[in-house]
Amino acid sequence: MLVTSSIYELTSVQVRLGSRLALDVESVTIREGCLHILIGPNGSGKSTLLSVMAFLTKPDHGRITFCGSPVNWSHKQVGHLRKQVTLLHQESYLFSGTVMANVGFGLRMRGVDQKEVRGFVEHFLAQVGLTGFQERDARALSGGEARRVALARALACRPQVLLLDEPMAHVDQKSAEIIEELIASQSQAGTTIVMASHDEHAGERLSSSMIRLQEGRIEASDHKRV
Amino acid sequence: MGFIAESVRKALLLILSGSPDVVSAVWTSLVVAASSIVLASLLGVPAGICIGAGEFPLKRILLVSLNSLMAMPTVVVGLLVYALISRQGILGSWNLLFTPAGMVMGLTLLAVPIVANYSVSAVRGADSRIVSTALTLGATRIQSLLQLTREVRFGILAAIIAGFGRVISEVGAAMMLGGNIRGYTRTMTTAIALETNKGEFAYGLALGIILMGMSSAINALLTVVQEKRRCS
Numbered sequence: 111m112l113v114t115s116s117i118y119e120l121t122s123v124q125v126r127l128g129s130r131l132a133l134d135v136e137s138v139t140i141r142e143g144c145l146h147i148l149i150g151p152n153g154s155g156k157s158t159l160l161s162v163m164a165f166l167t168k169p170d171h172g173r174i175t176f177c178g179s180p181v182n183w184s185h186k187q188v189g190h191l192r193k194q195v196t197l198l199h200q201e202s203y204l205f206s207g208t209v210m211a212n213v214g215f216g217l218r219m220r221g222v223d224q225k226e227v228r229g230f231v232e233h234f235l236a237q238v239g240l241t242g243f244q245e246r247d248a249r250a251l252s253g254g255e256a257r258r259v260a261l262a263r264a265l266a267c268r269p270q271v272l273l274l275d276e277p278m279a280h281v282d283q284k285s286a287e288i289i290e291e292l293i294a295s296q297s298q299a300g301t302t303i304v305m306a307s308h309d310e311h312a313g314e315r316l317s318s319s320m321i322r323l324q325e326g327r328i329e330a331s332d333h334k335r336v
Numbered sequence: 337m338g339f340i341a342e343s344v345r346k347a348l349l350l351i352l353s354g355s356p357d358v359v360s361a362v363w364t365s366l367v368v369a370a371s372s373i374v375l376a377s378l379l380g381v382p383a384g385i386c387i388g389a390g391e392f393p394l395k396r397i398l399l400v401s402l403n404s405l406m407a408m409p410t411v412v413v414g415l416l417v418y419a420l421i422s423r424q425g426i427l428g429s430w431n432l433l434f435t436p437a438g439m440v441m442g443l444t445l446l447a448v449p450i451v452a453n454y455s456v457s458a459v460r461g462a463d464s465r466i467v468s469t470a471l472t473l474g475a476t477r478i479q480s481l482l483q484l485t486r487e488v489r490f491g492i493l494a495a496i497i498a499g500f501g502r503v504i505s506e507v508g509a510a511m512m513l514g515g516n517i518r519g520y521t522r523t524m525t526t527a528i529a530l531e532t533n534k535g536e537f538a539y540g541l542a543l544g545i546i547l548m549g550m551s552s553a554i555n556a557l558l559t560v561v562q563e564k565r566r567c568s
Contacts, residue, residue: 197472203465216473
């Protein structure tokens with residue numbers, strides 16, 4: 111049995127959206143290099159949990175540690191942490207402009223040289239099966255292509271943790287297969303992945319740990335690779 | 337009827353002959369309006385983006401204040417700036433009264449709420465995922481706001497055009513702060529007011545035709561920009 115260290119530890123984390131308690135997690139541990147799947151119905155808190163892990167939503171209560179260090183939510187620390195974690199939203203937003211500009215966005219934010227950006231973009235577009243799409247208008251892509259571009263954009267940041275909010279939802283079969291293969295290969299390469307999904311069988315196919323959410327609470331979790 | 341036809345004929349002749357007084361008034365209007373809108377954009381666009389995208393206490397009050405300032409009578413703005421730059425005012429030593437710079441100051445104050453308000457609308461109408469997407473891809477808060485600005489650029493451009501439309505056609509503050517000095521601070525609007533009072537209807541009409549042409553061009557541009565905004 112492979113034992114890995116924890117990358118996230120969430121303790122007594124609560125998030126309120128208006129008057130509703132959207133997330134009420136007693137304890138969650140995310141292991142480094144593992145693939146975790148969040149399973150639960152709509153409104154169970156999956157997206158909120160991912161948003162907290164992406165350091166986009168500050169919990170109203172609770173404690174989070176990342177790589178063993180407590181998160182204090184200062185602008186400086188959060189800015190630093192966001193460079194290590196990338197979230198692929200459920201409904202990905204592509205910026206206006208070309209596919210090249212979109213996939214290279216995270217790299218430019220990290221100060222990568224424009225020539226290098228071009229090389230990385232070509233590499234990650236090839237990974238999602240969109241070779242030659244660099245100069246296409248990002249807004250003119252099909253739903254499946256747009257999702258793959260968004261995934262390439264997230265991967266191009268080479269994050270330590272990849273957070274995916276239902277990446278295979280509402281895309282064509284071909285795109286879903288490419289995305290799932292890529293998730294599996296990224297996981298095997300050692301990237302920590304947390305993925306929200308409705309697909310009960312995704313966990314078996316991807317050999318991942320399952321975390322079940324219901325009404326913002328964790329019902330059950332199993333750690334296959336822990 | 338004969339009077340109007342004769343005035344139109346004279347007005348067109350004045351325009352076509354390039355009358356120095358007409359050219360001077362048009363040039364002063366353009367320079368003062370362009371300078372005002374540049375300054376108003378530098379102040380209003382960042383303010384509008386920060387107010388539109390930010391969440392902070394008193395935001396609602398700030399939005400209501402901006403809306404109220406948009407409806408502020410131009411002569412009141414003229415009066416306030418006059419109080420500032422007249423000899424007894426706190427900026428009296430700068431000698432800005434009855435200069436193009438003084439007019440720019442007043443017109444900038446008029447345009448800032450318009451540019452800021454339209455920028456707020458552009459930002460609030462934008463997709464809420466823009467900033468969070470940029471942040472999760474490693475952008476800083478400022479970089480994410482710059483990306484937001486890029487995404488709503490047509491809305492921002494519409495804000496600037498609307499502000500320009502307001503200042504180019506303004507008369508009250510321009511008259512009070514510029515003094516309507518021929519060849520120096522006389523704009524199209526102040527010249528129209530003065531010359532019509534003097535009975536020089538054809539001259540006023542000539543400037544009116546040019547001003548109408550400009551206003552129509554600005555509105556056409558605004559329509560094109562708003563169309564682009566809807567498509568983007």
